[in-house]
Amino acid sequence: MGNIVIKAENISKQYRLGTIGTKTLANDFKRWLYTMQGKEDPFLKIGDTNDRSQKGSSEYVWALKDINFDIEQGEVIGIIGKNGAGKSTLLKILSRVTAPTTGQITVNGRMASLLEVGTGFHPELSGRENVFLNGAIMGMTKTEIRKKFDEIVDFSGVERYIDTPVKRYSSGMYVRLAFAVAAHLEPEILIVDEVLAVGDAEFQKKCLGKMKDVSGQGRTVLFVSHNMGAIQSLCSRSIYLKHGTIQQTGETDKIINYYLSHELKTEDELNLKVNKDIPACVTQVRLLNGEDQKTKAYLSGETLRFAFNIDCQAQGNYQLGIGIASALDVNIFSEVSELMELNNGTFEIDYQNIQVKLAPGNYALTFNLLYNGKSIQYCEKVINFEVLEINRMGETYSLSKGAGFLITQGKFTIN
Amino acid sequence: MSENNNYTFVIKPKRTLWEIDLKEIWRYRDLLFLLVKRDFISVYKQTILGPVWFFIQPLLITITFTIIFGQVAKISTGGAPEILFYLTGITFWNYFSSCLTSTSNTFVSNASVFGKVYFPRLIVPLSVIISNLMKLGIQLLLLLMVWVYYIINSDAVHPQIELLLMPFYLLVFALMGLGFGLIFSALTTKYRDLTFLIAFGVQLLMYASAVIFPASVVPADKQWILFLNPLVSLMEAIKYSFLGQGIFSWFYLAYSTIFTAIILVIGVLVFNKVEKGFIDTV
Numbered sequence: 193m194g195n196i197v198i199k200a201e202n203i204s205k206q207y208r209l210g211t212i213g214t215k216t217l218a219n220d221f222k223r224w225l226y227t228m229q230g231k232e233d234p235f236l237k238i239g240d241t242n243d244r245s246q247k248g249s250s251e252y253v254w255a256l257k258d259i260n261f262d263i264e265q266g267e268v269i270g271i272i273g274k275n276g277a278g279k280s281t282l283l284k285i286l287s288r289v290t291a292p293t294t295g296q297i298t299v300n301g302r303m304a305s306l307l308e309v310g311t312g313f314h315p316e317l318s319g320r321e322n323v324f325l326n327g328a329i330m331g332m333t334k335t336e337i338r339k340k341f342d343e344i345v346d347f348s349g350v351e352r353y354i355d356t357p358v359k360r361y362s363s364g365m366y367v368r369l370a371f372a373v374a375a376h377l378e379p380e381i382l383i384v385d386e387v388l389a390v391g392d393a394e395f396q397k398k399c400l401g402k403m404k405d406v407s408g409q410g411r412t413v414l415f416v417s418h419n420m421g422a423i424q425s426l427c428s429r430s431i432y433l434k435h436g437t438i439q440q441t442g443e444t445d446k447i448i449n450y451y452l453s454h455e456l457k458t459e460d461e462l463n464l465k466v467n468k469d470i471p472a473c474v475t476q477v478r479l480l481n482g483e484d485q486k487t488k489a490y491l492s493g494e495t496l497r498f499a500f501n502i503d504c505q506a507q508g509n510y511q512l513g514i515g516i517a518s519a520l521d522v523n524i525f526s527e528v529s530e531l532m533e534l535n536n537g538t539f540e541i542d543y544q545n546i547q548v549k550l551a552p553g554n555y556a557l558t559f560n561l562l563y564n565g566k567s568i569q570y571c572e573k574v575i576n577f578e579v580l581e582i583n584r585m586g587e588t589y590s591l592s593k594g595a596g597f598l599i600t601q602g603k604f605t606i607n
Numbered sequence: 608m609s610e611n612n613n614y615t616f617v618i619k620p621k622r623t624l625w626e627i628d629l630k631e632i633w634r635y636r637d638l639l640f641l642l643v644k645r646d647f648i649s650v651y652k653q654t655i656l657g658p659v660w661f662f663i664q665p666l667l668i669t670i671t672f673t674i675i676f677g678q679v680a681k682i683s684t685g686g687a688p689e690i691l692f693y694l695t696g697i698t699f700w701n702y703f704s705s706c707l708t709s710t711s712n713t714f715v716s717n718a719s720v721f722g723k724v725y726f727p728r729l730i731v732p733l734s735v736i737i738s739n740l741m742k743l744g745i746q747l748l749l750l751l752m753v754w755v756y757y758i759i760n761s762d763a764v765h766p767q768i769e770l771l772l773m774p775f776y777l778l779v780f781a782l783m784g785l786g787f788g789l790i791f792s793a794l795t796t797k798y799r800d801l802t803f804l805i806a807f808g809v810q811l812l813m814y815a816s817a818v819i820f821p822a823s824v825v826p827a828d829k830q831w832i833l834f835l836n837p838l839v840s841l842m843e844a845i846k847y848s849f850l851g852q853g854i855f856s857w858f859y860l861a862y863s864t865i866f867t868a869i870i871l872v873i874g875v876l877v878f879n880k881v882e883k884g885f886i887d888t889v
Contacts, residue, residue: 207887284886288618288725291883297618308723316649325645328638329724357652 195265195300197381197412198286202295203259205281205436208252255281256436259295263414265380268407270427270444271416272451278436279416283307286383286414301380301412304330308385310370315359319350319369322358326373340376348372375402381412400426420448421520452519452554456576460486470568471506472534474561479577489578492599493549498557500541504534511562512541517573519554524597528562549599552581627879632727642734647741661745665701669694676819685821687852691757691764695849696818696842698750702743702777703784703838704809709735710788711805714796714885721886728882729875732788736781743777754849765851769844776841776848783837783867789874793881817842822854830854837863 256278263269273279284290286297287305312329313322323344327337337344345351348369350361358366384403400422407413407426417423423430423444430447432439440450462477480497481487490496500512510533515526525548529541556573651657669690676682677689684692710732714721717731757764795801813819816838825833833839840859847853 284722285618287723289722290886292618292620294620296620298615299618300615305724311723312720314645314649316652317645321645321648325641328635328641329720329726331635331726332637333634334637334641 196262197265197300198261198263198297198414200259200261200295200297203256203282203285203292203297204254204294205256205278205285205290206252206293207255207281254436256285256292259438261431261438261441263412265301265412266407266410267429268413268415268427270423270430270447271414271433272418272420272423272430272447273433273439274455277433279433280385281436282433283383283385283414283416299381302331303381303383304377304379305383306374306377306385307383309367309374313358313366313370316357318357319345319354319361323369323373326370327377330374330377331379332377344372344376347375371399379411381414382406383414385416419521420452421518421522424448424520448520453578456519456554458488458554458576458578460488460577462575464571466503467569468505471508471563472502472504472510472561473569474500474512474559474571475503475538476501477557477559477575479557479575487577489580490550492552492579492581496543496545496548496550498543498559500543500559502534502539502541502561504536504539506563507535508533509564510534511565512543513560513562514543515558515560516548516550517556517558518597519556519576522597524548524550524555526558528560550579551597551599552579553597554578555597627729627875628727632729632733635726635730638726639730639734639737642731643738643741646734646738658745661742662749665694665697665746665749668697672697672819682820683824685823685852686763687821687846687850688757688761688763691753691850692821692846692852693819694750694753695846698743698746699776699780699842699845700813700816700818701746702739703780704813705739705742706736706781706784707788707791708805708809709739710785711791712795712802713788713792714881715792715799715802718886729878732785732792732878735788736785740777740781764849767848767851767855769855770848772844772848776845779841779864779867780838782871783863786867786870786872786874789878790870793874793877793885796881796885812836812838815839817846821846821852834859834862837866 259278259282271279271282281290283305284307285292286299287303287307289307310322310326312326314325317325320341323341324334324337328334345354348365348371350365350369353361353365358369361369382403403413403415403426413426415423415426427444429442430444431441432447432451434454439454440447460479464473464475464477466475467473476499478486478499479488479490480499481490482495482497496516498514502510502512504510509531511529511531513526513528515523517523529543532541555577557575557577558570558572559574560567560571561569651660654660656663672693673689677684677693713728713731713735721728754764758766791801791805795805815833815836817833822830822833822839822843834856840854840856840863843853844855844860845853847855
């Protein structure tokens with residue numbers, strides 16, 4: 193057992209729904225009366241879970257309920273869950289932006305949280321002044337910043353503009369400088385929100401690379417993201433939140449599989465509205481198996497078959513592109529059809545692939561319709577499906593074996 | 608668990624009332640000074656006159672007051688030169704009112720920063736007090752110039768030895784502004800109505816604080832009512848020190864000091880209580 197650096201005990205957080213308006217004073221008074229009499233807070237009794245899609249009976253809702261976890265030094269922990277599962281609330285509590293309603297967290301070490309880069313940047317101040325201000329807001333002292341100043345400027349690559357007010361910066365320069373400051377914080381515990389991962393691909397890579405560095409130095413990192421790929425590559429252990437409670441904790445691979453099989457809706461058919469503004473559009477996509485039946489899952493090695501219904505209003509040359517990505521957001525393959533000349537009317541285009549043997553797991557289909565070489569309908573990851581494997585007992589299962597997304601049959605020979 | 612360092616802390620729902628981490632505030636002292644610098648630099652960036660505006664504001668108000676209250680309404684200044692009398696009042700009044708109004712919206716105007724990062728929130732109102740103090744410093748230069756002019760050219764100005772108490776007057780002014788500002792800032796997070804109240808309340812308060820008239824115009828047996836306003840004894844003491852005109856009362860100064868201390872303590876406590884959860888209600 194290593195050092196426990198974060199210990200959360202029975203953390204709960206209650207929010208009030210709707211506007212904070214005229215009733216507040218009355219409720220405040222009632223609350224005050226109850227507490228004065230030593231009774232329980234009348235508004236804390238409600239046991240509604242936090243599910244966006246369901247209408248609860250009460251005005252108050254638990255964004256987090258009875259959260260318990262221990263994090264050891266040097267661990268990199270991923271926090272996953274759907275929108276509204278309580279991830280951000282948990283981060284806010286950990287970064288001390290807001291207080292929990294009940295419970296307590298003991299933190300052992302210097303902690304910094306990156307819920308945003310460039311917090312407190314003032315547009316009128318120069319880059320230099322903002323580096324100092326932002327660093328100080330993040331908890332660095334002036335001497336620490338001065339020591340790292342050259343490194344920060346170097347990392348950001350905006351040396352020429354360092355004495356120009358940041359309002360004159362391009363948004364890219366702004367983010368680079370802001371991230372450079374954040375990257376040079378040296379806390380023992382780092383809390384990172386996925387909003388960090390906005391920006392261009394290069395910048396995202398830089399962010400993730402920096403986080404890998406940090407975790408390599410024996411520091412503790414908490415990382416919240418929707419990007420399962422990033423979670424998988426960075427985090428050793430993960431916490432899966434659902435409706436404000438911890439659904440599961442454990443090794444990242446297991447948690448992600450659990451998450452995907454519980455949260456992803458696999459479908460066998462997608463229906464789209466006819467769009468009269470474009471010359472043609474896909475109105476329906478079906479996933480088909482070998483027996484011509486609709487399916488939500490393929491067996492590993494089974495022919496992938498997708499049928500597209502196209503409603504065409506203008507004659508022309510069309511192409512259809514498809515792409516398959518894993519549920520971890522990694523693109524696996526894509527291809528585009530030859531030119532097809534279509535007249536007015538409805539058509540069905542059938543796509544079959546017998547070559548690719550996907551490994552068991554979750555995948556998503558993307559398609560793109562092109563008209564005379566220009567994309568007119570692009571739908572990214574619109575249908576999720578599963579690839580299953582048959583084991584010796586004849587049962588299907590979806591846990592991935594080995595690394596990667598393809599099952600190949602290369603030959604190993606001894607010469 | 609390692610028993611090591613200063614950085615160990617516990618995140619809890621509510622803080623006990625008296626739990627104020629002064630050590631933590633000290634650790635963030637660099638932030639305090641950088642915020643002061645930011646306030647100071649950013650206000651007059653891209654203006655042609657820059658810090659000269661610090662002079663122009665009180666000067667224009669003084670001229671306006673001299674015309675309206677002095678020439679048109681003919682309110683007595685107790686024998687002191689009108690320009691100097693109004694300028695003294697306005698310079699110090701401005702300090703108090705800007706401390707009060709700018710600390711009172713601490714939470715609302717910093718919500719975006721407070722929502723993202725933790726640091727002792729008290730740093731922000733403290734930085735406001737200090738940057739206003741620097742602004743006052745500049746305005747005092749103007750006051751001193753006018754004052755010296757009148758000392759040389761008029762025999763109506765009689766500086767008093769109590770001028771040495773100036774740092775004390777300023778401290779009480781600053782802390783009173785801070786105290787009230789903290790209380791209001793905590794309340795405005797929930798009840799936004801107060802922002803409007805403060806905006807005109809401060810204006811009204813000026814007329815009750817012996818800024819544009821000397822306390823001596825009030826009949827002696829009714830003066831205690833005026834002096835219930837803790838600002839009056841300070842304003843009068845300052846005018847007495849600079850001009851030799853005004854009522855200097857140890858008794859009322861003591862009253863104002865105690866009043867300020869109480870308000871400040873309440874302010875810090877309320878602020879401290881609100882800072883943890885305000886982001887949910889703001």
